[in-house]
Amino acid sequence: GDSVTQMEGPVTLSEEAFLTINCTYTATGYPSLFWYVQYPGEGLQLLLKATKADDKGSNKGFEATYRKETTSFHLEKGSVQVSDSAVYFCALYTGGFKTIFGAGTRLFVKA
Amino acid sequence: DTGVSQDPRHKITKRGQNVTFRCDPISEHNRLYWYRQTLGQGPEFLTYFQNEAQLEKSRLLSDRFSAERPKGSFSTLEIQRTEQGDSAMYLCAAPIPGPTTANYGYTFGSGTRLTVV
Numbered sequence: 001g002d003s004v005t006q007m008e009g010p011v012t013l014s015e016e017a018f019l020t021i022n023c024t025y026t027a028t029g030y031p032s033l034f035w036y037v038q039y040p041g042e043g044l045q046l047l048l049k050a051t052k053a054d055d056k057g058s059n060k061g062f063e064a065t066y067r068k069e070t071t072s073f074h075l076e077k078g079s080v081q082v083s084d085s086a087v088y089f090c091a092l093y094t095g096g097f098k099t100i101f102g103a104g105t106r107l108f109v110k111a
Numbered sequence: 112d113t114g115v116s117q118d119p120r121h122k123i124t125k126r127g128q129n130v131t132f133r134c135d136p137i138s139e140h141n142r143l144y145w146y147r148q149t150l151g152q153g154p155e156f157l158t159y160f161q162n163e164a165q166l167e168k169s170r171l172l173s174d175r176f177s178a179e180r181p182k183g184s185f186s187t188l189e190i191q192r193t194e195q196g197d198s199a200m201y202l203c204a205a206p207i208p209g210p211t212t213a214n215y216g217y218t219f220g221s222g223t224r225l226t227v228v
Contacts, residue, residue, distance in 0.1 A: 043202055
């Protein structure tokens with residue numbers, strides 16, 4: 001079945017460091033791919049998305065490129081801030097009624 | 112303002128009691144979803160409404176769980192005879208609108224955190 005695998009956390013970085021959170025997927029067909037962010041005590045917020053191969057989603061300095069050949073959608077940011085500390089979820093949608101989420105990767109950014 | 116309001120934010124209940132959660136999308140949405148999130152995991156699909164019709168239910172939704180969406184607006188999720196394994200965050204979501212019927216992602220509520228003691 002369809003699935004999403006994310007790198008295990010937590011990821012701990014110093015402010016202004018480069019961030020990569022790996023995400024790979026298994027899916028039949030051609031999924032849409034998403035990154036969501038969850039801040040403490042809150043629900044998930046959509047961060048960015050890509051709907052077809054080679055699309056790049058971007059928002060708030062974060063980017064992810066839909067790589068069909070490697071079935072990946074890695075999240076990157078060039079310079080993280082303390083306020084980026086949160087849990088990040090990779091997700092895919094292949095049609096129908098549900099989106100499948102990865103287990104999440106917790107990011108801690110130290111000042 | 113996430114666009115989806117959930118109530119209560121927290122609920123502590125004794126095992127065996129019934130609980131009910133409410134979800135209010137702030138604007139009209141044909142579709143509404145319920146997900147469950149346990150500690151350290153991503154959200155898992157529970158059920159989906161198209162207007163007032165419940166079109167799909169996950170195998171996670173045992174017969175102790177029931178969801179309704181009267182009049183296609185707010186939705187409720189009830190758990191009867193709660194068990195400790197029901198402890199989780201229950202999230203409600205509405206689709207982010209777009210120019211086509213494609214999936215543009217979800218707006219999630221802040222969730223109801225249930226603790227069964």
